[in-house]
Amino acid sequence: MHDIKAIRDNPAAFDSGLARRGLEPVASQLLKIDAERRDHVQKLQDAQARRNAASKEIGEAMKTGDKARAEALKAEMGSIKDFIASGEAIERDIDQRLTAALAVIPNIPLDDVPDGKDETGNVEVRRWGVPPVYNYEPRQHFDIGEWLGLMDFEAAAKIAGARFVILKGQLARLERAVAQFMLDHQTGVNGYTEHYVPYMVNDAAMYGTGQLPKFAEDLFRTTDGRWLIPTAEVSLTNLVRESILEEKDLPLRLTAYTPCFRAEAGAAGRDTRGMIRQHQFSKVELVSITTPEQSREELERMTGAAESVLQALKLPYRVMRLCTGDMGFGSRMTYDLEVWLPGQNAYREISSCSVCGDFQARRMDARFKPADGKGTRYVHTLNGSGLAVGRTMVAILENYQNADGSVTIPEALRPYMGGAEQITRG
Template identity: 55%
Template sequence: MHDIRAIRENPAAFDAALARRGITDASSRILSIDAERRAAIQTAETAQAEQKKAAREVGAAKAAGNEAEFERLRALVGEKKAEVAAMQDRAKALDTELADALMELPNLPLEDVPEGADEADNVELRRWGSPRALDFAPREHYDLPGVAAGMDFELAAKLSGSRFVVLSGAVARLHRALAQFMIDTHVEENGLVETWTPVLVREEMMYGTGQLPKFGEDSYRTTNGWWLVPTAEVTLTNIVNGLIVEEGYLPRRYVAHTQCFRSEAGSAGKDTAGMLRQHQFEKVEMVSVTHPEASLAEHDRMTRCAEGILEALELPYRTVVLCTGDMGFGARKTHDIEVWLPGQDTYREISSVSVCGDFQARRMNARYRPAGGGKPDFVHTLNGSGLAVGRALIAVLENGQQADGSVTLPAVLHPYLGGRTTLTAQGALA
């Protein structure tokens, strides 16, 4: 959410920043609501002062035996009381309208975020690794002989419908090994705090991280009002919801491995083959809560944490900075990491790492108290995939595929697989 005082002080700068995201003249509506709200508050305060003054004078008129003045003042007190109540109700309604209007506006992009309309305008920062030169036609993950027995889309469709999968046997174990490797690496090497959180959350938690109110159709809601998390960003970030922490508490760095649920609204016909885009999937999520002056450096650090997982898995990737038109609602700047998929002959996103500034903190009222004293200020929040487990499975299978249909598995996973190094063409670990 945005700081109304900053909008009042410099509406032109606010509009210019949002214009980069395709939103024009946003400040006029915001400031109109704000001006009416402030006027209602002022009117209520004036009427309240007049009510108190008249109330004091009522007793004097009664004591003086001036019945006409007594009745006039008593009526005035009643009028002012009603006026105060009406103006307070109006101010409260306008306060809600203002908060709702601010809630619907995306974050302001940082100045160094490239201009652009969509993913075609994203800017590549770097690449790591080189795709293997294959002397056979590469297959997509679901077409690999060793995968067929352990990746069942027909059974999942019978159980749940489209965009689900049932994993079994060696493929299921490989999927689990990837998640365990990611968590262990982030905890032991990157210093993140392993956390286990619910996947059902209250509605206000979804508001806190920005999934609501605009993107409710992208998530699932239960009949009693809980929401299924689209990512552990929701729970990890909301750990500081409503808190004032000491400055020395920062930074806080969390990691969680959870199930995630997305309706994939608006993605009809997109990535329907295989398990690239699912309604239910697993992700290892990183969240950092930092001092405002440290958030940009933390963004780079978190990006390296995600990149390091891919390097350990020996998977070629490229890192891009998203343009203004492709950036998520709550982000000020986002690095996407795209892994090479030989079956598609292209790079596909496997992690997004975003710095949100104080945008989420204002929605959550999450602040820190400066060590030297002074007024509490808002923390900064960041989030990033470290990584999407299903997409990592796809990448490991496709990049390790051999001409005979087997898959050579990354060395870092061998200890998690009982020393086995290969997924055979028959679907077993060997």
């Protein structure tokens, strides 16, 4: 959510930020509603002041026996009361219109975010690792999994439809191993605190992190009106909703392993085979709650925490700074980690780490009390994948595949796999 006062103070800067995202200027429309609201509020305040004054005047008229004056003032009081009652309803309506208009406007990118229309404008920051070389045509993960007899898309389709998978045996265990390793790594090495959180949330939680109202079609809703989380970011970030934290307690670093549910409404025809883009998948999410002064440094730290998992698994990747046309709705700056997939001969996204500034905090009313004790300020929020479990499995299957169809288990995961070194066809 944007600060209408900041827009009022510098509308040109606000429209300029939206232009970098390829959007039309809206400051004038917003300020028109804001001016209507402020004008109406002033009228209400004037009416309330007149009501208070008239009340005193009635008392004085009664004391002096001026009944005609008292009756006239009472009539005036009645009309003022009616105006205030209707005026408060009008004020709520104007507030709702302004909030609704602000709620669908994306965050403003930071100055050092590269400009661009789409993913072609993203900028590579660094690479790690060397993609493996094979003396045969490397297979994609779904061919490997199906050949092993441990990945079944047809059975999943019979049960749930397209974009689901059933993993069996050692691949099912590998999914569990990857998640457990990530949690242990993020808590033990990178200092995040593990949480178990709800997988279903209410409207306010989805609104707080920016999924509602704009992206309702990308979500799944239950029959009682709750929403299945698209990422644990929703549950974790909303832990500070309607809270006032102490500066000394920041930053908070939170993590959770959860299933994630996405309708993928805008992904028709994309990655229809395999585990890259599914309606249900698992992820270890990272969330940080910081002061404004800490948030940029925290973005680098969070990105490093996500990278450290790929390094521990020895999976080649690159870090991309997303351009203005490819960033998410609530982000001010985003780094994508793209892991190398030999079967696709391409780097594919496996994590996004974003700093949102106070964009989500305003929607959640999440604040902190500065150490000097002067007032309160909005916190800054960050979120990132640490990592997507399914896509990590995809990367492991493709990067650790062998000519005979088996898959070598990364050393870091072997303690979680009962010491096994390979996954072979049963």
